[in-house]
Amino acid sequence: MKENKVKLAKYLKEHFPAIIEKDYNYNRIDFSINRELVPSVLRLLKEESGYIHLSHISCVDWLEEEEFELVFIIWSPVDKIKILIHTRIDRNNPVMDNIDKIWRQANTYEREIKEMYGIEFTGLEAADEFLLEDWNGMPPMRRDFDTAAYASNKYYNRPGREDAMDVREEIARHSGEEIPDFAKKYSR
Amino acid sequence: MSFFDLKGTLSPFSALKQFGRKPHTIQYPKEDKEAADRYRGFHYNEMEDCIGCGNCSTICQNAAIDMVKVEGQEASKGDSGLRPRVDNGRCCWCGLCVDVCPTGSLSLTKDYLYVSDDADSFLFTPGLDNPGGKDNVSFFSTKESSLNDFARIPMPELEGKERIKSFAEVVLGYNEAEARAEASRCISCGLCSEVCPEHMHIPEYINAIAGGNDQDALRIIYDNNPLPEMCGKVCTRRCEDVCAIQTRGEAIAIRWLKRYATETADNAELIREIVNPEIKEANGYKVGIVGAGPSGLTAAYYLALRGFDVSIYESNKQAGGMTMYGIPKYRFPEDSLQKQIDYITSIGVKIHFNTSVGKDISFEEVYKQNDAVFMGVGFLKPWTLGIEGEELKGSEQAVTFLHAANSGLQVDVGDKVAVIGGGNVAIDAARVSARMNAEVTILYRRRVEDMPADWEEIEGAEDEGINIVPQAIPIKFHSDETGRIKSVEYLKAKMVPDEGGGRPKPVPIEGSNTIVEVTAVLGAIGQQGDYSFLKGEFEEKIKTERGRFVVNEFQQTSDPKVFAGGDAVNRTADAISAIADGYRAVKGIEEMLMKKA
DSSP states (O other): OHHHHHHHHHHHHHHOTTOEEEEOSTTEEEEEOOGGGHHHHHHHHHHHHOOOEEEEEEEEEETTTTEEEEEEEEEETTTTEEEEEEEEEESSSOEEOOOTTTOTTHHHHHHHHHHHHOOEETTOTTTTOSSOSSOOSSOTTSTTOOHHHHHHHHSOOOTTOTTOBOHHHHHHHHHTOOOOHHHHTTOO | OOSSOHHHHHHHHHGGGGGGSOOOSOOSSOOOOOOOTTOOOSEEEOTTTOOOOOHHHHHOTTOOEEEEEOTTOOOBTTBOSEEEEEETTTOOOOOHHHHTOSSSOEEEESOOOOOOSOTTOOEEOTTTSOGGGGGGEEEOOOTTTOSSOOSOOOOOBOOHHHHTTSOOOSBOOOOHHHHHHHHTTOOOOOHHHHHSTTOOOHHHHHHHHHTTOHHHHHHHHHTTOSOHHHHHHHOOOGGGGGOGGGGTSOOOOHHHHHHHHHHTSOSHHHHHHHHOOOOOOOOSOEEEEEOOSHHHHHHHHHHHHTTOEEEEEOSSSSSOTHHHHTSOTTTSOHHHHHHHHHHHHHTTOEEETTOOBTTTBOHHHHHHHSSEEEEOOOOOEEOOOOOBTTTSBTEEEHHHHHHHHHTTOOOOOOSEEEEEOOSHHHHHHHHHHHHTTOEEEEEOSSOGGGOOSOHHHHHHHHHTTOEEEOSEEEEEEEEOTTSBEEEEEEEEEEEEOOTTSSSOEEEEOTTOOEEEEOSEEEEOSOEEOOOTTOOTHHHHHSOEETTEEOOOTTOBOSSTTEEEOGGGTOSSOSHHHHHHHHHHHHHHHHHHHHHHO
16 A cells, blocks of 8 residues: 555656645545646546546635635545545636546536535536525635525524523623623623 | 146245345334434533533524523523523534533434424424433534633743742733633633622623733723732632633633733823723712722722722721732732722822821721721731740741731741641742741641642642641640740641531541741731721621621621721632622712712
C-alpha cells in the first residue's frame, strides 16, 4: 500500500510538477492542484492508473478566504487506494470545469453542488433540475446563508408554543436583576 | 402423454422445498429494523442533568426548540428551571442542539416513528414525554465531540518562589487576545447572574468583551458595581460555581474577565469618561455613611448619582475597609483600590478620614445631621482562642497583623510563625508572613478540604512553601523567660461524623500533645461586630440578633432612618455581598425619602 502510494505520488509529480501531496493513514492520499489541471489529473488517473471509480464530489465553503474548495474522491479497485483531489476556486466567480465527459455520473454531483453552493460547471446538462423548486435566493449550503431567517420567514409558528420563555429574562426576573437597556444588545 | 405422468404428479410438491427458506417479503406483524448507531431520531433529555441554560434553543436554526416551565422542575442555583420542548414539525434533525449542550443531557434516540392525525400535535418535551428514551440514545455529546470549549485560558501568574520575595501582585492578568478567547467560551445563559449577590449583568459584559467592546463592558459592569476592579481581583465568585460550562469543564473565568475590563481604564478620569454616569440634580437630602468599606462606598456612589448629598465617616486614614486593611497587597494592590475610590469621590462623595463614629463624632450627631444613615461597619473585633498564654508577647490577632502590614508599618514576626485558623484571613496572614521571610505553619482543627478559605488561596499558600497542619487543636502557648511566646502546644484530632448531619467534628486525641517552636502566633478564627458606638437610645432602637443587625429586604434596621449592610448584616461576609447590601440600601433610602416628599 505504502509503496503504491509513493509510486503514485512520483508518477503524478512527473506529469504535474505543481501538484502538492499530503499522505494520510491507511489507504488515503490527497493531492492539491490548480483548478485548470483537475480534469487532466482525473483523466490520467482513470485511464492510465486504474482509478476508474468516482466516489464523490464534495465542496467546502471557505467564507473568510473567499474561496470554495472542491474535492474529487476517486478509487481504484486494484490498488484499493482512495485519492482525494483538492482544488480551490474563487468564491466571487465560482466556475469549474465540467467532468461529465470523464464520468457520466459526475453530472448528479455537479448538479447538487450547483444548487447547494451556486458553483457553475461549464456546459452542465440539466443544470437547474435537482431538489429545490423555484429557488431564487442564495444557495442554501453557503455559510452566509441565514438558515434561521429563512426558516422564520418560510414556516408558520405552530399553535401551542406561546408559553415559550426567554432563559435570560426568566433568570433576571426571579432574582430581581434589572438589566439596563444599553446592555440588552449583548444579551443572548 | 403417457398414462402415468410422473413429472406432472411430483411438480406441485416441489414447492414444499421453499418451506425452510427465509422469506424476502415484509414481515407481518411488522418488525422495525434497528436504526444505525449514530441515528438522529427523537430527542431525549436527562431532566436531572439539564440545567435549563437554553443553548439548544438558541442554536436551533429552525426555531424548533422552546424553553418552557415543566412540572417537577424547580429553578434553583445553577438551574433556570426551564426545559427544552421540541416542535418536531420544524426539527430537521441536524443535531446541533446536542453538539452545543454544555451538560450533555440532551441527545437523539433511535426512535423516529410518530403517527397522529393532528398535524399540530408535534410538540414534545424530551425526557418528560419519552422517559424510556434513555435506553435508546444514539446521537449524544461527549466532551470531545461537543462544540463547547471546556478548557479555560490559563491565567499567567508569578512562580511560587518568585512571589515570596515581595508583595508584587501574583496574578498577572489576561492580555487582550486571552480575554477575547476566554470570553468567547461563554454561552450567555445568565445562570451566573442569579447566584451573584449583586446580580451583575455577567453575560452582557462578557459578550461585550468577546466582541471587542471593552468600554461597553465597563459601562455594564458599573451599572451596579462601583468597585469592580476589587471584585475582579478578590471576589469569592460564586458565579463560577454554577457556570454551565463548569458542568463538564472549567468555568468561564468570570472574575478574570471583569478584571480585564476594569484594567482597560487605568485611572479615575478615564473611568469617568468611559462610564459617563448620569448624575441627577441635588435633591436636598443628606445621607451619612458609617464606614468606607465596600458596602458604604457602594451606597455612597449610587446615592450620589441619584442626587443625594453623601458623607462617609471613616476611622482609618484610607478608604476600602477590609479590602484595604485586610486583603494583602499581593492580591489587591493599593493603586487598584485608590483608582476606584478616586472615581467615587470624583462624582461628589465626601469622605471624612480619621473620623471614628463614637469617638470623633457621636452616632447621634450623624443621625441628626442626615436624613438617613447607612452603617457599613464590618466585623472588626477578632474572636480570641481562650487558651492559656494567649496574652503573651508575640501572640497577636491576624487581622491586627494584616492591618499593620497593610498600613505599611514595621511588623516583626521573627522567623517562625504559626497561624491558627483555616479561613481566608488565616491564609492571608500566613502568606504575608512568608513574604517577611518567616517559616510558616498553619494549624487548623479540621481537614484541609474543610477549610473555608478559597481553594486557590490554599493552593497558593502551598506553592509558597507554607506548611499546613490539619486536625490540630492548640491548647497552650508557652513562653520563654522574657515573657515572649516560645512554642505552641497542640493536640492532634480525629474526625468524628456529626450525628446531626453536619460537618464531621474534630475530637482531640488524648496524649497526642505536640509542640511547635515559634517566634509569633497569629490567631485567625473569625471576627465579630463591635457596636459600642451605638449609645443610649440607639442601643435599644437598633436591634441585633446573634451579633448582626436585623434588617428588612431594603437593609432597613428597626430604626426606619437607619440602614445597614456588609459583614455586620449578612452571613456570607464577602465584598460582593457587602456591595449588594449597599446597592439594596440605596433603593430603600430613595424609596423612604422620595416617597415622603
